[in-house]
Amino acid sequence: MVLGAAESPVLSFDVGGTDIKAGLVDAKGVVLGMRRVPTPLDPARPGEAVVERLAELAAELAAEFPGTPAKAAGIIVPGIVDSVAGVGVYSANLGWRNFPFTAEAQKRLGIPVAFDHDVRSAAAVEHALGGSREFSDVVVMVVGTGIAAAVFSGGKAVTAGGFAGELGHAQVPDPDAGPGGTAATILEAVGSAGAIAKRYQRISGNKVNGARSVLLRATSGDALAERVWAEAMDALAFTICQCVNIIGTEAVVIGGGLAEAGEDLLQPLRARVEQTLDFQRRPHLIRAQLGQDAGLLGAALNARALLGGGQ
Amino acid sequence: MVLGAAESPVLSFDVGGTDIKAGLVDAKGVVLGMRRVPTPLDPARPGEAVVERLAELAAELAAEFPGTPAKAAGIIVPGIVDSVAGVGVYSANLGWRNFPFTAEAQKRLGIPVAFDHDVRSAAAVEHALGGSREFSDVVVMVVGTGIAAAVFSGGKAVTAGGFAGELGHAQVPDPDAGPGGTAATILEAVGSAGAIAKRYQRISGNKVNGARSVLLRATSGDALAERVWAEAMDALAFTICQCVNIIGTEAVVIGGGLAEAGEDLLQPLRARVEQTLDFQRRPHLIRAQLGQDAGLLGAALNARALLGGGQ
The missing domain is CATH 3.30.420.40 (ATPase, nucleotide binding domain)
Structure with a gap:
């Protein structure tokens, strides 16, 4: 045949x-x-x-x-x-x-x-088949060692000659900045799974096996782990709110290694986004379904x- | 007839x-x-x-x-x-x-x-007839008492049910934050013409007639005026870089009252954007042509x- x-x-x-x-x-x-x-x-x-x-x-x-x-x-x-x-x-x-x-x-x-x-190609499949398929203005973030993203506007992928979706390199307030207020770093340096592990090791001196270990320590009462996890959530929520304000994002799909944290990731993100936004859209925060x-x-x-x- | x-x-x-x-x-x-x-x-x-x-x-x-x-x-x-x-x-x-x-x-x-x-309607005319007409991925910002914007992606207006382009409400690092690092405010509260006048009055105790007076004082050596102007430029550049990272913006058109500052506005913005971005697109910063x-x-x-x- x-x-x-x-x-x-x-x-x-x-x-x-x-x-x-x-x-x-x-x-x-x-x-x-x-x-x-x-x-x-x-x-x-x-x-x-x-x-x-x-x-x-x-x-x-x-x-x-x-x-x-x-x-x-x-x-x-x-x-x-x-x-x-x-x-x-x-x-x-x-x-x-x-x-x-x-x-x-x-x-x-x-x-x-x-x-x-x-990421744009994987996100197109995720967006077509996953939890965001009913939405038109969507950001799919893959949060692992680094952070990459695909941006959809009016149902279409935003490409900008390949330059769109560089959320990992978007500026966020730097939690390690000294007094003074306005120092910035990039999202990937605070909010990625890689950064969570690295920052915790640097601040605590304890060796850990990835962001999952930091989360485990945070939920067991390790104050430094709690702080590093919370600062990662701050940074991710900061960037999500930028998307909402600039392009009216109505759903954010989060995949990659960090998404395995499930509600330990989504719940604090939702709380921060809710606290930051005013009259704007409240984006749905959804865990990626495809592996x-x-x-x-x-x-x-x-x-x-x-x-x-x-x- | x-x-x-x-x-x-x-x-x-x-x-x-x-x-x-x-x-x-x-x-x-x-x-x-x-x-x-x-x-x-x-x-x-x-x-x-x-x-x-x-x-x-x-x-x-x-x-x-x-x-x-x-x-x-x-x-x-x-x-x-x-x-x-x-x-x-x-x-x-x-x-x-x-x-x-x-x-x-x-x-x-x-x-x-x-x-x-x-702003979206005025920006569509500005984008069709003004200095950004050769570009596809464009943000038109109107910086006056407040800050509004229109976003174009792939040559088309991004609307998101009316929720796109809220750049005035996008978060920026708060220059008035005390020690600690990550406090944020919104762009409009630092980078608008209205905010420049208000912040200078609050910090210096001197009454001024708008952002133009603050710029005049800054160029005459008033250190507080210089600081307020510089902090406004920091905030505007911060938001411009967010647009570049999220949607690959290749040109930013600035109109409204603050654009009357011309190169006193555009030159410091260009320097800050250049310093912040790495491998990303360098957006052209252009003054609006329509009045x-x-x-x-x-x-x-x-x-x-x-x-x-x-x-």
């Missing part, structure tokens, strides 16, 4: 700071042959090294599933991404500047490639869009 | 906190019979009182220009505006909540009415859109 293109699986690659996840994703969104390999870091040719690894993964998947050749591929990466031009504009962690991912990957893979931003595979599904959705319907 | 609707003048009303400006605006954007009357303030029926005043103004204009009856009217107001529903959701200064402006004004005026937000009539032109453009082309 020969499958039409619309029913064919697509190749899906989620290139992260540590790992690349790869798989074939069928028309129902089922991931086949999922694998995870370290992201190659080659400072001299960072983009080329990644594309070469993707070609190896594609060959492996083709060998494993010989009957169902992929007719398109989706690649998602972090950083600043110009999806229209198919260019990885900038990645602080992975090192490229203006690398033409779409062109290079199409050359290597021999099929059409959809190239886009990791680790949202990126692969997002990349697959981008790839499938290249194929159109029917054939 | 009978004019087709597209060539007919339209009625245009710019309802402000102090005055209503009214006029007929012809197809070339020329304002005829411009008049300015105090905005009626009736706490018991704030919306009704305004619509009654608009009907009186319409009658005066019809009497003054009997040969060219208006075939549509544009009304713009401040506050939270739901232009799709035609409702003035909330105005702190003028007192209404959920007043159905479009329906009530159509009843009184007997012609189709386009109802929208004052006091931008609101009337915006309301007229909204009204003309109701008429369509040709007839």
Whole structure:
């Protein structure tokens, strides 16, 4: 049986700071042959090294599933991404500047490639299927080691040439500032899971295994852990309120590692947002529903869009 | 000669906190019979009182220009505006909540009415004709007694049911906070022309005639005036950087009374934005080109859109 293109699986690659996840994703969104390999870091040719690894993964998947050749591929990466031009504009962690991912990957893979931003692509799936689907003005934040976000306005993704959604780098009041009042830092340095662990270790001198440990200590009465957690909540709520005031955000979906804290995260955020806002919209704060595979599904959705319907 | 609707003048009303400006605006954007009357303030029926005043103004204009009856009217107001529903959701200064402006004004005026937000409508004209017209991701800020803004993303106005663009109420670090670091206030309380005058008077004990006097004192070596001006620039730059990080803003147009400071405003803002941002877009900071009539032109453009082309 020969499958039409619309029913064919697509190749899906989620290139992260540590790992690349790869798989074939069928028309129902089922991931086949999922694998995870370290992201190659080659400072001299960072983009080329990644594309070469993707070609190896594609060959492996083709060998494993010989009957169902992929007719398109989706690649998602972090950083600043110009999806229209198919260019990885900038990645602080992975090192490229203006690398033409779409062109290079199409050359290597021999099929059409959809190239886009990791969080925006995962967020589009989350927004389509998750708790925010009834809302038009939505921010999806992924709070893990760092903080990335996708912004939707009037139901559409705000891209701004790849420069939108840099919530992790938005300024917040600096809780470590000395007397004087107006010193600022960035959200990622206070409100991320990574920052919560780091700040607690620095302030307390105690070694902890991630933000989850800090939360456990906070709920067991460790005053320094309580303070670090509360300051993270202050910073996250501060940035959420900025979104509400600037673009009238009506729902904020929070995913990533920190979202595992559930109501220990959402409840203090809701209280702070409520206290800060006046006549403005009160955004719904919602936990992301899709897990680790949202990126692969997002990349697959981008790839499938290249194929159109029917054939 | 009978004019087709597209060539007919339209009625245009710019309802402000102090005055209503009214006029007929012809197809070339020329304002005829411009008049300015105090905005009626009736706490018991704030919306009704305004619509009654608009009907009186319409009658005066019809009497003054009997040969060219208006075939549509544009009304713009401040506050939270739901232009799709035609409702003035909330105005702190003028007192209404959920007043159905479009329906009530159509009843009184007997012609189709386009109802929208004052700053968004003026900003649409500024964005179409002014220095930001080459950009897609733009914020137009009107900095006067208060601060209002219109947000454009991908070339389109971001409305969010009327809740977007509340930059005046976005949080900024509070320069009057005592030791401790993270106290916040709102942009309007530090960065508006009104706040600059008020804060200087409070801190120095000297009476001044507006923000312009504070700037004059600052440039003449008055250290307190310098400080208040600098703190206003800090706050405005803080909010501009929030826009850049959240929605990738590439141009910020500044109008309103404070924009009369020209480079004394733009140069310190540019320096602060440059210092704060890292890999992000550097937004162009541009002075608004249209003057006091931008609101009337915006309301007229909204009204003309109701008429369509040709007839």
